[in-house]
Amino acid sequence: MSDGYTDGNALAGPLAEIFAVDLTTAVGRCVGCGLVGPVAGLRVYDHAPGLVARCPGCDEVILRLVRGPDRAWLDLRGTVSLQIALPTVA
Numbered sequence: 001m002s003d004g005y006t007d008g009n010a011l012a013g014p015l016a017e018i019f020a021v022d023l024t025t026a027v028g029r030c031v032g033c034g035l036v037g038p039v040a041g042l043r044v045y046d047h048a049p050g051l052v053a054r055c056p057g058c059d060e061v062i063l064r065l066v067r068g069p070d071r072a073w074l075d076l077r078g079t080v081s082l083q084i085a086l087p088t089v090a
């Protein structure tokens with residue numbers, strides 16, 4: 001914990017509830033500065049309702065995740081693309 005945020009590994013549990021693969025190892029590109037890096041490298045703030053993940057390069061909001069009692073809202077507008085490693089298909 002430093003400066004009020006943790007790293008993107010804080011997203012592992014909440015995202016595991018939605019996605020079948022571990023998204024913390026997915027590689028994203030920031031809309032703001034073009035920085036490419038793993039979700040685990042984002043700065044996660046959990047003071048707001050839900051989780052807000054910001055780019056370590058330019059502080060742009062990359063991802064927002066709000067968990068309600070029976071649904072989740074996932075906002076990825078700060079991400080140009082997400083590269084997700086999957087098992088090789090024969």
Ligand SMILES: [Zn+2]
Binds near residue numbers: 035055058060
């Ligand atoms: Zn950025």
